Amino acid sequence: MSVSSNSKTLTHSLSSFTKERILGAALQTAFELKLPVAIWRLPNHTEINLIVGFSKAQSTAKIDLEELPEGFAFAPFNIDEKPAQFIAADFSLSFDFDEVVENQTHDEAATDSTRDSFKNLFKEQLSQESLIPAYHKSSSIAELTNNDYEELVDQGIQAIHEGLFEKIVPARSKTISLKEGFNPIDLLLDLIAEYPRAFVSLVSIPNEGTWMGATPEVLIEKSEHSFKTVALAGTQPFDIDKKLIDTAWTQKEIEEQAMVSRYIINCFKKIRLREYTEIGPRTEKAGNLLHLKTTFQVDTQATNFPELATVMLELLHPTSAVAGMPKAEVLPFLKTHENLSREYFSGFLGPVQMSKNTHLFVNLRCMQLRDQEAILYAGAGVTSDSDPKKEFQETEIKFNTLLNVIAKQN
């Protein structure tokens, strides 16, 4: 294993451990010291990243992508009711294949004692051979669950027929029990291996809990001079015997996805941005599913709009792919009828300003890990042509993205 190191790092000692062991020890240490931690792998990348914050995750009502330091953002669906969390990259590690690199961390005096406690306990945990790491659990107890999803979809369809809105995305949850000896790191590494094109992550924050997922949906990508967002909607199971270009889409699915594109274009219009590139819609494979996807790109240097990502983030979230359209009518309807605490499901998450790049994703195909159980979440886009039974089936196949991999454990 090749290693890069410097005197302030642990790397020389890390290189003799497997990534399972290192990630497990870091998660356990963060749990014991009540520190926030995020582990992720970007789509189409091999590198796995881990950061630990040496102070509490910062609660913030606004994610300002220009102002924030390097770190990881984790925002709920309803950002007006519950603030977003931000984990600063006080300690960070990355693995590329088997090579481990401990990145130079910020050396702020205020966090020195936490840094020392973290490093000492981390070293101790690394020596535990069969460690099953613990994770932070949410302090919220009242979990709402809607058990009649078809009825909810039906109410949505009726409201569309009455002209209240054009599209709605009701969601539901499914609780499963976790096997004795469930190891979140093993599952995370299996998801990473199974879904190379997804954003795979585990986020664990004291009081907020632990979330894991493999999402196909980019919310915002920002690099020094470019901005990207996508309109992703329309769902069908992936058929291994069929070529992607031969995929046929119904009018309902085409319209449903077009509404998401229209929503993004309307956001551009609000800020008078005319120069963007639009690619698609094209069929996109997302694990066991297929979606329709249109990509929107902007050269932020040519348009002289360096803060575009922050402005668009506020306008876009939650998009019509996870809420519906128009938002002002749909959000109160969901609040009254959905009867589900979405929490971080269909919120957004991802690394901010890490090596000058920001990658935010919509938190889909995800679950919340609790004590011996996990709550999975999924929604489906409902339009006037929806069939409640089919929408229920769609949420079932969305759950399968995680369930198929969980079933392979042990």
Ligand SMILES: C=C(O[C@@H]1C=C(C(=O)O)C=C[C@H]1O)C(=O)O
């Ligand atoms: C709401 C979810 O997915 C979103 C809804 C889709 C749809 O309605 O077809 C497709 C992709 C996502 O934008 C989910 O995965 O839970």
